[in-house]
Amino acid sequence: xxxxxxxxxxxxxxxxxxxxxxxxxxxxxxxxxxxxxxxxxxxxxxxxxxxxxxxxxxxxxxxxxxxxxxxxxxxxxxxxxxxxx
Amino acid sequence: xxxxxxxxxxxxxxxxxxxxxxxxxxxxxxxxxxxxxxxxxxxxxxxxxxxxxxxxxxxxxxxxxxxxxxxxxxxxxxxxxxxxx
Numbered sequence: 001x002x003x004x005x006x007x008x009x010x011x012x013x014x015x016x017x018x019x020x021x022x023x024x025x026x027x028x029x030x031x032x033x034x035x036x037x038x039x040x041x042x043x044x045x046x047x048x049x050x051x052x053x054x055x056x057x058x059x060x061x062x063x064x065x066x067x068x069x070x071x072x073x074x075x076x077x078x079x080x081x082x083x084x085x
Numbered sequence: 086x087x088x089x090x091x092x093x094x095x096x097x098x099x100x101x102x103x104x105x106x107x108x109x110x111x112x113x114x115x116x117x118x119x120x121x122x123x124x125x126x127x128x129x130x131x132x133x134x135x136x137x138x139x140x141x142x143x144x145x146x147x148x149x150x151x152x153x154x155x156x157x158x159x160x161x162x163x164x165x166x167x168x169x170x
Contacts, residue, residue, distance in 0.1 A: 012131050040135040046097050050125040
């Protein structure tokens with residue numbers, strides 16, 4: 001008999017190395033025009049999520065599936081899942 | 086006489102509490118339809134950035150200004166800057 005626990009997690013989704021990042025390039029150019037000494041900018045997403053699962057391990061397994069199915073595009077993006085203790 | 090150093094930093098930009106996050110709401114609904122037991126989703130941006138400055142303190146000061154001017158909308162977003170040592 002399992003009871004669900006509210007688990008919080010943060011997922012970082014970033015463009016893979018070598019994949020073009022037009023949003024990062026645009027921001028890099030804009031920062032340089034403003035005078036900032038930037039040499040590289042890459043932009044991804046941070047997803048803060050709460051879910052009800054048996055425990056942190058189950059939450060991580062669910063979030064891996066959620067990343068593969070919806071939160072990231074595994075062809076061009078990599079993701080990191082951090083589950084709060 | 087100062088020499089510039091390449092500094093790497095990561096900035097997290099998130100919607101402030103109480104601010105509507107339509108992207109997060111859409112993803113929350115989509116995950117629930119897929120059967121994931123999610124109860125909250127908030128979506129922001131992760132910005133990985135490199136810049137040439139005197140040191141890490143100067144980098145942080147520059148990045149604060151970059152966030153206020155371009156990387157975040159301080160009215161509706163909060164940001165966290167982590168400079169790599």
